[in-house]
Amino acid sequence: MRIVILGCGRTGAALARIMAAEGHRVTLIEWNNDSLERLGGKFTGAVITGNGLDEDVLKKAGIEQADMFVALTEGDNRNLMAAQIAKDRFRVPKVIAKVNDPIRAEAYRERGIYTICYSLIGSAMIRDLAYDRPLGSVEEYNVVPPELKD
Amino acid sequence: MYIIIVGAGNVGYYLAKTLLNAGHEVLLIERDKRRCDLLRDEFGESVMRGRGDEIRTMREAGADSADIVVACTGDDEDNLIISQIAKWYFNVPRTVARINDPRNESIFQQLGIDATVSSTNIIYHLIEQEIEAGEVIPLAALKRGNIEIVDVELSTRSPVVGKRVQDLPLPPDALIVCIIRQENAMLPHGDTVLEANDSVIALVSAQNERQLRKVFAEEQEE
Numbered sequence: 212m213r214i215v216i217l218g219c220g221r222t223g224a225a226l227a228r229i230m231a232a233e234g235h236r237v238t239l240i241e242w243n244n245d246s247l248e249r250l251g252g253k254f255t256g257a258v259i260t261g262n263g264l265d266e267d268v269l270k271k272a273g274i275e276q277a278d279m280f281v282a283l284t285e286g287d288n289r290n291l292m293a294a295q296i297a298k299d300r301f302r303v304p305k306v307i308a309k310v311n312d313p314i315r316a317e318a319y320r321e322r323g324i325y326t327i328c329y330s331l332i333g334s335a336m337i338r339d340l341a342y343d344r345p346l347g348s349v350e351e352y353n354v355v356p357p358e359l360k361d
Numbered sequence: 362m363y364i365i366i367v368g369a370g371n372v373g374y375y376l377a378k379t380l381l382n383a384g385h386e387v388l389l390i391e392r393d394k395r396r397c398d399l400l401r402d403e404f405g406e407s408v409m410r411g412r413g414d415e416i417r418t419m420r421e422a423g424a425d426s427a428d429i430v431v432a433c434t435g436d437d438e439d440n441l442i443i444s445q446i447a448k449w450y451f452n453v454p455r456t457v458a459r460i461n462d463p464r465n466e467s468i469f470q471q472l473g474i475d476a477t478v479s480s481t482n483i484i485y486h487l488i489e490q491e492i493e494a495g496e497v498i499p500l501a502a503l504k505r506g507n508i509e510i511v512d513v514e515l516s517t518r519s520p521v522v523g524k525r526v527q528d529l530p531l532p533p534d535a536l537i538v539c540i541i542r543q544e545n546a547m548l549p550h551g552d553t554v555l556e557a558n559d560s561v562i563a564l565v566s567a568q569n570e571r572q573l574r575k576v577f578a579e580e581q582e583e
Contacts, residue, residue: 264438266464288414292438295472314416318446 215240215277215303217263217293218284222309224249226281231256238272263293269301279305287312294324317355328353362386365427365453367413367443368434369396372459376431377404388422413443416450424451433459433478441465444474470507507567511574517557518579527551534566535573 212235216223219241228250231237237256240263241247247258261268263284274280280297282290287310294308307325310316316328335352339345362385366373369391377389381404389404390413391397397410411418413432424430430447432440437460444456458469460479469477515522521529526537526549540549541560547553555561565573 264465265462266468286438288436288438288442292441295441296468299471300468312415315414315442315446318416318449322449 212236212278213273213276214238214279214281215269215272215274215297217241217280217282217290219243219246219249219258220283220285221249223281223283226283227256228254236273238277240268240272264289264296266296266300269293269296274301274303277301277303279303280307282306282308284309287315291315291319291324291326294319298324313355313359316353326353331355362428363423363426364388364429364431365390365413365419365422365424365447366431366433368432368440368459369393369400369408370433370435372433373431374400376433377407381407390418390422414439414446416446419446419451424453427451427453429453429455429457431457431459435461437461437465441469441472441474444469445472448473467507508564509567509570511563511565511570513561513563513574513577515555515557515559515561515577516579519555519557519577520579521555521577522557524555525551526553526555529555530576532565532569532572532576534569535563536565537561537563 214230214235214237216227216237217240219227219239223239227237227239231254238259239256240259240261242260242262244260259268259272263269263282274297280294280303282293284290290308290310294306297303298306307327308319310319310326310328311330313328313331316326316331320326332349332352336346339347364380364385365388366377367390369389373389377387380387387407389400389408390411391400391408392410392412394410397408400408409422411421413419424447430444430453432443434440440458440460444458447453447456455475457476457478458474460466460469460477461481463479463482463485466477466479466482537549539562540547540553540555541562542556561577563573
């Protein structure tokens with residue numbers, strides 16, 4: 212698979228290293244050179260330094276041929292905008308975005324961007340642990356519970 | 362009209378001030394507490410602290426009864442999400458987003474934002490017109506159709522002076538909608554004859570604008 216990952220935070224770096232080691236063609240976009248140290252010395256993928264909302268940078272990263280695009284920066288809105296560019300502009304078949312605000316994550320999931328909400332997944336998992344219940348699936352965790360809908 | 366402005370930087374601040382003076386109902390939403398406190402002295406109830414990209418804030422702001430939501434923070438991605446949430450969740454009839462990187466204009470249009478404003482682009486167009494002697498002025502990109510309104514003043518040496526509208530070699534997707542002659546606006550017919558000093562107002566698809574410009578411009582010597 213050809214995978215473009217935006218954001219070399221902990222998740223982005225881990226995903227890039229694992230997928231590259233598994234033989235996929237990984238390109239990582241990151242604008243802060245210091246973050247790239249997370250990749251370690253053995254990363255076999257490509258790195259593009261630049262702004263992930265810039266079409267030229269995305270093209271340089273090979274988004275036009277990508278099978279998958281993953282937006283993992285610290286900014287929810289940045290991830291959502293990048294994901295929409297990848298999906299609607301470049302027709303990338305599989306687009307995933309990290310969104311920390313549960314409500315916004317759900318809003319965009321309903322409109323075709325696959326969003327992953329760590330805060331929902333983490334809190335739901337801890338709740339199951341608190342009640343000594345068997346752990347649920349990520350799909351179940353990734354849904355906004357009624358308590359959070361105002 | 363009820364207008365919600367998200368982002369109280371310089372653009373949002375002066376826009377709110379101008380709209381309030383014009384008698385509109387305005388709510389200025391700003392996420393920074395200190396900025397809000399500062400603005401409250403001047404705007405009172407018309408300032409609200411919160412994040413315009415959060416559905417809860419927009420509900421509190423009464424977005425479902427807003428006529429226009431203007432997203433004018435300093436970040437394009439925030440302005441996009443603010444506008445989309447306003448549209449999807451509150452059916453706001455018109456959303457306007459400020460754009461910093463002019464290349465985002467077409468992306469925003471593709472993603473459903475009604476209107477975008479890029480100060481970079483406006484200044485660039487002003488400079489470009491200066492250089493090209495300003496015979497054709499793009500007034501506004503018409504919503505999502507990517508259509509421009511152009512206003513051309515015919516010089517005495519324009520090749521179309523004395524010609525009938527129906528005989529003009531117009532590019533495809535171009536329509537002459539109005540002719541202003543000696544300060545009177547008239548709706549042209551096919552047999553209307555163009556005169557020097559007429560102002561011709563036309564709608565044209567953005568990609569054919571340059572071609573339309575050539576039709577009216579006086580011939581350049583090679």
